[in-house]
Each structure stands twice: as structure tokens, then as C-alpha cells.
Amino acid sequence: MRKPFRIAGHEIAPGERRLVDLPISKLSNHTPVTLPVHVLNGTRPGPTLFVSGAIHGDELNGVEIVRRILRTVAPANISGTLLCVPVVNAFGFIGRSRYLPDRRDLNRSFPGSPEGSLAARLAHLFLTEVVHRSQIGIDLHTAAVHRINLPQIRCDLKRRPRCRELALAFGAEVLLDSAERPGSLRRAARETGCDVLVYEGGEGLRFDEFAIKAGVDGIAGVMLATNMLELPDGIEPLHSRPVIIADASGWVRAPEGGVWRSSKRIGDAVTAGEVLGYVANPFEEHDVEVRARHRGIIIGATTLPIVNMGDALFHLAWAEEMSNDKSERSSPAEPLMDEDEII
Numbered sequence: 420m421r422k423p424f425r426i427a428g429h430e431i432a433p434g435e436r437r438l439v440d441l442p443i444s445k446l447s448n449h450t451p452v453t454l455p456v457h458v459l460n461g462t463r464p465g466p467t468l469f470v471s472g473a474i475h476g477d478e479l480n481g482v483e484i485v486r487r488i489l490r491t492v493a494p495a496n497i498s499g500t501l502l503c504v505p506v507v508n509a510f511g512f513i514g515r516s517r518y519l520p521d522r523r524d525l526n527r528s529f530p531g532s533p534e535g536s537l538a539a540r541l542a543h544l545f546l547t548e549v550v551h552r553s554q555i556g557i558d559l560h561t562a563a564v565h566r567i568n569l570p571q572i573r574c575d576l577k578r579r580p581r582c583r584e585l586a587l588a589f590g591a592e593v594l595l596d597s598a599e600r601p602g603s604l605r606r607a608a609r610e611t612g613c614d615v616l617v618y619e620g621g622e623g624l625r626f627d628e629f630a631i632k633a634g635v636d637g638i639a640g641v642m643l644a645t646n647m648l649e650l651p652d653g654i655e656p657l658h659s660r661p662v663i664i665a666d667a668s669g670w671v672r673a674p675e676g677g678v679w680r681s682s683k684r685i686g687d688a689v690t691a692g693e694v695l696g697y698v699a700n701p702f703e704e705h706d707v708e709v710r711a712r713h714r715g716i717i718i719g720a721t722t723l724p725i726v727n728m729g730d731a732l733f734h735l736a737w738a739e740e741m742s743n744d745k746s747e748r749s750s751p752a753e754p755l756m757d758e759d760e761i762i
Contacts, residue, residue: 420433421433421460421461421462421463421464423460424458424460424467424500424552426439426456426458426502426548426549426552427439427441427548429458431458431460432460433460433461433462433494434460434461434462434494434495435458435460435494436457436458436459436460436493436494437457437458438455438456438457438458439455439456439457439458440453440454440455440456441453441454441455441456441544441548442454443509443540443541443544444537444540452509452510453509454504454507454509454541454544454545454548455504455505455506456502456503456504456548456549457485457489457501457502457503457504457505458500458501458502459489459492459493459494459497459500459501459502459503460494460500461494461495461496461497461498461499461500461501461647462494462495462498463497463498463499464498464499465497465498465499465500465645465646465647466499466500466553466554466555466645466647467499467500467501467502467552467553467554467555468499468500468501468502468553468554468555468556468557468641468642468645468647469501469502469503469504469549469550469552469553469555469556469557469613470484470485470488470501470502470503470504470556470557470559470638471485471504471507471545471549471556471557471558471559471604472484472485472504472505472506472507472559473505473506473507473508473511473512473559474507474508474525474526474558474560474604475508475511475517475518475524475525475526475560475561475623476506476508476509476510476511476512476513476514476515476516476517476518476519477511477512477515477516477517477564477623477624478517478559478560478561478623479561479623479624479625479626480559480561480620480621480625480626480627480630480631480634481505481559481560481561481618481634482505482506482512483626483631484559484631484634484635484638485503485504485505485559486505487631487635488501488503488635488638489503489505491635492642492648496648496649497642497647497648498646498647498648498649499645499647500552501642501647502549502552502553504545504549507525507541507545508525508541510537511525515624517563517564517623519537519538519541520537521536521537521538523536523537523538524538525538525541525542526602526603526604526762527600527601527602527603528541528542528602529542529546529602529603529604529606529607530542530543530546530607530610531543531544531545531546542604542607545604546604546607546608546611550604550607550608550611550613551611551613553608553613554612554613554614555585555613555614555615555641555645556604556608556613556614556615556616557589557615557616557618557637557638557641558604558605558615558616558617558618558762559618559634560617560618560619560620560762561619561620561621561622561623561625561627561630562619562621562622562623562719563622563623564622564623564624565622565623565721565722565723566622566623566719566720566721566722566731566734567621567622567627567685567719567720567722568619568620568621568622568630568685568718568719568734569592569593569620569685569686569716569717569718569719570591570592570593570618570619570620570621570629570630570633570634570637571591571592571593571594571595571618571619571620571718572586572589572591572593572594572595572616572617572618572619572637573594573595573597573616573617573618573619573762574586574594574596574597574605574615574616574617575596575597575598575599575605576594576596576664577596579609579614581614582614582615582616584644585614585616585641585644585645586616586661587660587661588640588641588643588644588645589616589618589637589638589640589641590636590637590640590660590661591618591633591637591661592633592661592662592663592686593661593662593663593665593716593718593736594661594663594664594665595665595668595718595736596664596665596666596667597617597761597762600761600762603762605617605762616641617762618634618637619762620633620634622722662716663715663716663736665715665716665718665736665737666737667736667737668715668718668734668735668736668737669713669734669735670719670731670732670733670734670735671695671709671711671712671731671732671733671734671735672729672730672731672732673698673709673726673727673728673729673730673732674698674707674709674728675698675707675728676698676726676727676728677698677699677700677701677707677726678698678699678700678701678724678725678726679696679697679698679721679723679724679725679726679732680696680697680698680699680724681695681696681720681732681733682694682695682696682697683695683696683717683733684717684720685717685718685719685720686716686717687716687717688715688716688717689711689714689715689716689717689735690711690714691711691712691713691714692710692711693710693711694708694709694710695709695710695711695717695732695733696709696732697709698726709732711733711735712735713735713737714737715735715736715737716735716736717733717734717735717736718734718735718736719733719734720732720733720734721733
């Protein structure tokens, strides 16, 4: 018989499910704020996996993904322990904001401090109570407001073989080799021995059914690959393969201000020099072509038709079709994403 799972002074017996509220602070009107953690402790030995949503408070798809996972998975059916945190940044979630009230980005505040800023304290609490107890993590994100992302996994594919295995098990169409950033959850988790995948899909402050379903299926794929879940007899797993593994990425930007008319959408493959759309002068019959500089796939896009010079239009990934030999590519990673797109 497995031992109980311990978190914040609580003991969750094997086969038990419990919601544990970790105190964070109080709002200015003295309303308590907590970090709710759903603990599903399986009856059989296995790893501990955490799934987190809304580290950025306006990224809502992860909240729904976690809700659906909790609706379909029971402790009696899993090996190991599943920790689900649907809303990490409750302050941003309440305010419909990416940031905390002090405008700090929680995903630049790890490992945090028990005596620092509000962001530092929340980061420290999440890291010590949830991440430190886990061997695997899946952190759920969306694009920033007024942008949309194709469902994708971001992790260190070249230097972290275990992350690469988990990313392939997730089954997203796009895997993006992404270096860890200082202050990010991924870096802080790696230093504690926890391998974290970042899932991106959809846009801020919106539910995207396609991205939500891909996230739910991906988490199930990771749980199957790590033997946390078992399929019923006679049912074979679906082995989804990524369409591409991207070595580098960058934004195609508006050459001047005006009205943006796109001729492509996320998921489209493009060739170098191909026309992606036009920026038009709203007062004159004058269009400026916007062309792709590289062959690749569109993994992100703006949703705003009104643009200024230099605004990001399409996020293009330099892509290579996945081969059977799984050999490492020699070209260096060159992340060129905007700051709010780098996880």
C-alpha cells in the first residue's frame, strides 16, 4: 500500500482526491486569497505530475483544460500522484490581466522568496509546495491578448532528452526548441529535478476549443507514456507525431502602419518570399506586400487588423519535418520571439 501524499500539512491517502487551499495573502479589502491545488493520489506507485494553468492571469484555456482533466481522471485509475492547479495567478485572473497587481510577470519571478514582492512570494509558494514534490510538469499557456497561437510544445529539446521524450508523447503538431529564461518556472523547476513542458495554444481571454482539446489529449498522452494511466484491454494508443520540430522562430512585422489584410492563417506552411498579406493605407489605394523571409510554418498571429510600423503580424517557425532517426539538428536555436511570447 502506498503512503499518503503530504502537502502543506495535509495527508491524502492512496485512492483519495482532495482540494487543498494554500494561503497566499489578502486583498486590500481583507478578502483571503489562496492557491487551490487538486491532489489525486493514485493507489499504485508512479511519478508525481503537476499541471498548472493561468500563471498569466489572462490565459484561460489552461483553466478549462485542467477542469476537463479533473472531470475525467479518478485517483483509482492512476499510478502516482496528479497535482492540478487551474489558476496559479489568482490576482491576474480576477483582474483579467497577464500580470500581478504590481505589474510583475510571475513567470519571471521564480524561484521567488518568502519575504519578497507579492510575485516573489507566490512563486516561492508554488515552487516549494507543488513543483518540489513533482518529477514532471505541464505548464499551460496561451498567446498574449490580441494574438493567437497554434497548439505547440516549447521546451529544451536538444539539451534535455527527457523533455524531448515527454514532448513527443504529448503529441502536439509543433515542437519548438526553446531555451530557458532567467526567472522562469521552467528553469527553477529544472534546478529541482523536475522536467517541465510548456504548452501554448489559443489566445488570451478567450476559450479556443481546438487548443483546449489538444491540451487535454496531450496531458493524457504524457500520462500514458509515463505509465500513470493504462488503456483498457484491446484499445491501442493513438501515436500522434509532430508535423515539425522548429529550431528557431521570429515575427514577421508590419513594414508600415495601416490596415492589415492577411492571406494566411496559423498552421499554414509558407515558402521564403511568399506573400502573407498586405498592409493598406486606409485613405489611399496603396497596398504594401508582406512576405515571408524563411520557409516554415505559421505558429502565431495577431488578431488585430489595425497595425503600426513594426507590429508583429505572424510568428513564423523555421521548420524541419520529423525524421525517423531523431538525430539532433546542427543549426543553433535562435529564439526571436517578443518578450511576452518567451516562456
